[in-house]
Amino acid sequence: MSRQILIAYFTWSGNTRKIANLIHKEVDGTIFEIQPEVPYPNSYNVVVEQAKKEIRAGYKPPLKTKVDNIELYDTIFLGSPDWWSTIAPPVATFLSEYDLSGKTIIPFCSHGGGGQERIFSDISKLCPKSKILEGFVVYGSGGGDLQAKISSWLHKLNIK
Numbered sequence: 726m727s728r729q730i731l732i733a734y735f736t737w738s739g740n741t742r743k744i745a746n747l748i749h750k751e752v753d754g755t756i757f758e759i760q761p762e763v764p765y766p767n768s769y770n771v772v773v774e775q776a777k778k779e780i781r782a783g784y785k786p787p788l789k790t791k792v793d794n795i796e797l798y799d800t801i802f803l804g805s806p807d808w809w810s811t812i813a814p815p816v817a818t819f820l821s822e823y824d825l826s827g828k829t830i831i832p833f834c835s836h837g838g839g840g841q842e843r844i845f846s847d848i849s850k851l852c853p854k855s856k857i858l859e860g861f862v863v864y865g866s867g868g869g870d871l872q873a874k875i876s877s878w879l880h881k882l883n884i885k
Contacts, residue, residue, distance in 0.1 A: 729797050730754025734804030735815045737765055737772060740835035740866050741804045747875050748802050748833065752884060755798070761786040761815045776808045785818035795823045800884075803848065804833045810842035817851065826854035831882065833861040858882055 732749050735758070736742040742758070749756045763786065765772045779786070792798075805816040812820075812834075830852055834844050841862045849857050861878045863871065 728800050730800045730802065731757060731792065731795075731798040732802040732804070733757045733759055733792065733819060734802075734833075735759040735806070735813050735819070736804070737806055737813070738835075740863070741806050741833075743866060744833050744835060744861070744863060744871070744875070745802070745804050747872050748879070750872075751876060751879055752802075754800075754802075757792055758790065759815045759819045760789040761818075762789045776813065779814045780809045780811060784814055785821055786814050788815060788818050788822070792823065795825075798828065800829045800831065801825065802831045802833060804835075805844060807834050807836035807839045807842055807844055810839060810844075811847045812844055817847075820848065820851040825852050827856075828852075829856045829858060831858045831860065831884070833863075835863045835865065835867070837865065 730752050732745050732754055734741050734745040745756060765775065803816065805812040830848060832845050832848050834841055841860060845857065845860045859882060861875065867874070
């Protein structure tokens, strides 16, 4: 049986969506955008303050969209921007709403200078019964050779 792949991501500025679409181009699968019921503000400064408060409080915003038949997927690429050294709150909601036991999770993130910080370890904490593979980290929008970097990463993981 072939591997069933889900590419789930949350994006605010569009950088994480760009990575998700390039991964999709390489591995096919189903692409799914994690969307909160109430969208985040467009203002960078306002969203930074809101995210900081939500993360400190452990708030998990309700999601507008759901994955049908999550049990069909055995591999989940999971994308988030780095917000205050961790995953964005909608990604935490996503991880807490589904039983991902026994699934392979492959994280990816975009950041504005903080790197991966605690993103991958926080995903591991929320998915203790999942296999977490080496993640992919991109600064900003990733630059012109982003597709080549993603291809190299996927080859290293034996996904492609």
